[in-house]
Amino acid sequence: MSRPWFAGTRPPASSDDFFLPELCAPEALLSLVLLAELLVLVLVLAEPLQPSFDWVRLALTSLFVQWLVLLSAAALCRLRPWLMRLPQALAGVLCGALVVALTLACTWAAGYFGLAAPRPQEGLLNLYLRHGLIALIMSGLVLRYFYLQSQWRRQQQAELRARLEALQARIRPHFLFNSLNSIASLIASDADKAELAVLDLSDLFRASLAKPGSLVAWRDELALGRRYLSIEQYRLGARLQLDWQVAGVPDDLPIPQLTLQPLLENAIIHGIQPRIDGGRIEVQASFHDGLFQLCVSNPYDSEPAAVSRGTRQALGNIDARLVALFGPQATLSSERRDGRHFTCLRYPCARPMQEARTS
Numbered sequence: 001m002s003r004p005w006f007a008g009t010r011p012p013a014s015s016d017d018f019f020l021p022e023l024c025a026p027e028a029l030l031s032l033v034l035l036a037e038l039l040v041l042v043l044v045l046a047e048p049l050q051p052s053f054d055w056v057r058l059a060l061t062s063l064f065v066q067w068l069v070l071l072s073a074a075a076l077c078r079l080r081p082w083l084m085r086l087p088q089a090l091a092g093v094l095c096g097a098l099v100v101a102l103t104l105a106c107t108w109a110a111g112y113f114g115l116a117a118p119r120p121q122e123g124l125l126n127l128y129l130r131h132g133l134i135a136l137i138m139s140g141l142v143l144r145y146f147y148l149q150s151q152w153r154r155q156q157q158a159e160l161r162a163r164l165e166a167l168q169a170r171i172r173p174h175f176l177f178n179s180l181n182s183i184a185s186l187i188a189s190d191a192d193k194a195e196l197a198v199l200d201l202s203d204l205f206r207a208s209l210a211k212p213g214s215l216v217a218w219r220d221e222l223a224l225g226r227r228y229l230s231i232e233q234y235r236l237g238a239r240l241q242l243d244w245q246v247a248g249v250p251d252d253l254p255i256p257q258l259t260l261q262p263l264l265e266n267a268i269i270h271g272i273q274p275r276i277d278g279g280r281i282e283v284q285a286s287f288h289d290g291l292f293q294l295c296v297s298n299p300y301d302s303e304p305a306a307v308s309r310g311t312r313q314a315l316g317n318i319d320a321r322l323v324a325l326f327g328p329q330a331t332l333s334s335e336r337r338d339g340r341h342f343t344c345l346r347y348p349c350a351r352p353m354q355e356a357r358t359s
Contacts, residue, residue, distance in 0.1 A: 018080070018083075018084050018088075018091075018150070019088055019091075019092070019143070019146050019147040019149075019150040019151075020076060020080055020083065020091070020095065020143075020146055021146060021149075021150075022077065022080070023073040023074075023076050023077045023080075024073070024074070024077040028073070029070075029073060032069050032070075032073055033066065033069065033070075035069075035142070036065045036066055036068075036069040037062060037065075037066070039065060039138065040058065040061050040062045040065050041058075043061060043065075043134075044058050044061055064106060064110055067106060068102060068103055068106050068135075071102050071106070072098065072099045072102050072139075075098060075102065076095060076098065079098075083095070088147075092143050092147070095139065095143055096136060096139045096140055096143060099135050099136075099138075099139040100132050100135045100136050100139065102135075103131050103132060103134075103135035104128060104131065104132055104135075107127065107128055107131045111124075111127075176205075179201050179204075179228070179231055180201075182197070182231050182232055182234070182235045183197045183198060183201065183231065183234075185235050186234050186235060190234070193234045194234070196234065197230075197231045197234045200227050200230050200231050201227075201231060203227060204224060204227040204228060204231075215254040215255065215256060215257065215325065216254070216255060216256075216257045217251060217252045217253070217254065217255075218249055218250065218251060218252070218253040218254070218255050218285075219251040219252070221255045221257065221258075221259060221260050222246065222260065224258070224260065224261055225260040225261050225264055225283070228261045228264060228265070229242060229264060229281075232268055236268070236272060236273070236278060238278070239272060239275075239277065239278025239279075240268070240272055240278055240281070241278065241279065241280040241281070242280070242281055242283070243280055243281070243282040243283070244283050245282065245283065245284045245285070246283060246284070246285040248286060248287065249285045249286065249287045249292070250287060253287060253292060253349060254349060255292070255294075256318070256321040256322065256325060259294075259318055259321070259345070260283075260294065260296070262315070262317075262318060263294075263296040263318075263343050263345075264281065264283070264296060266296075266315070266343065267281045267296050267297070267298035267341075267343070268281070268298075270298065270300070270341070271298025271299050271300055271341060272298060272299075274301070275299065275301070279298060279299035280298075280299070281296065281297070281298050282295075282296070282297045282298075282340075283295075283296055284296075284297075287349075290348055290349060291346060291347075291348055291349075292346065292347055292348075292349050293344065293345070293346040294344065294345050294346070295342055295343070295344040295345075296342075296343050296344075297340045297341060297342045297343070298340065298341055299339060299340055299341075300336060300339070300340065300341040315332060315334075315343070318332055318345065319332040322345060322347055325347075326347035326348060326349070327348075329347065329348050330345070330346070330347035330348070331345065331346055331347070332344070332345045333345075
């Protein structure tokens with residue numbers, strides 16, 4: 001037995017999973033109006049050719065179809081919360097039945113007020129039958145399109161989650177190995193500090209693994225970075241100087257998990273560790289006009305240092321996650337000026353609380 005064209009039979013888990021979009025949205029209404037006007041042109045042009053084009057019939061047909069489309073969109077928009085509680089196959093059938101019923105009602109109203117009448121060779125029953133069949137076919141095609149669009153969006157979201165989890169899995173071992181190397185260097189020189197570093201690492205990984213989602217709040221990511229730097233501080237001592245300039249960033253602003261820590265790690269490896277006298281790492285973060293920007297800078301020598309494969313992998317992972325989560329406007333850049341190396345990322349985030357729900 002073949003499955004219905006609405007493959008899912010259970011109600012969707014959330015509003016985003018429902019096949020019927022928000023038809024009250026301006027973008028959806030504009031698409032429906034344009035599609036309806038194309039349908040009007042097809043209907044008018046499909047009639048037998050006449051010596052002159054019947055502009056009056058085009059206007060009346062356009063008025064009839066546009067009113068029908070707007071009424072259907074308003075009704076489906078109003079009924080959408082109720083339809084979401086039904087199996088998707090039943091919801092699709094009811095949507096099609098509603099459009100056909102509104103079409104027949106508008107056909108009756110147009111005839112009652114004298115706006116339209118069956119052609120001489122066409123009876124009243126045939127007029128209703130023709131309008132009903134056209135409405136049934138067009139509503140079926142449009143609902144099928146909506147269903148395929150919802151399935152495509154769900155597949156994209158599933159692929160995005162799998163991609164982010166794979167990138168996250170590649171980051172964690174790299175981070176763990178570097179942290180263990182830092183702790184190992186303390187064991188022989190200061191066992192007490194090594195013990196404290198192990199505890200910091202335990203707290204850090206507990207915080208990291210507590211939220212396996214792709215996004216975390218800025219306050220959690222900032223705490224994660226501070227725990228990592230406390231481990232490095234045990235090893236480097238006074239050689240590591242820190243300058244935090246992060247005031248003004250909302251605590252609940254979403255950021256991809258384990259974004260700040262790799263930037264700090266690269267700054268230590270390439271800007272602090274090779275220098276006998278160490279240096280200062282500056283962390284600057286700001287949020288203005290819906291744009292979040294984070295810069296981590298470190299001193300560098302005049303001789304260009306070779307970029308390790310681990311550094312390229314970490315920065316590549318961050319860049320891939322930013323683009324996947326926030327679109328092409330998200331950027332990750334590196335530059336050198338005034339004796340310092342800057343690694344900066346920026347991405348749009350207009351509504352922090354809403355964006356953070358994807359984590």
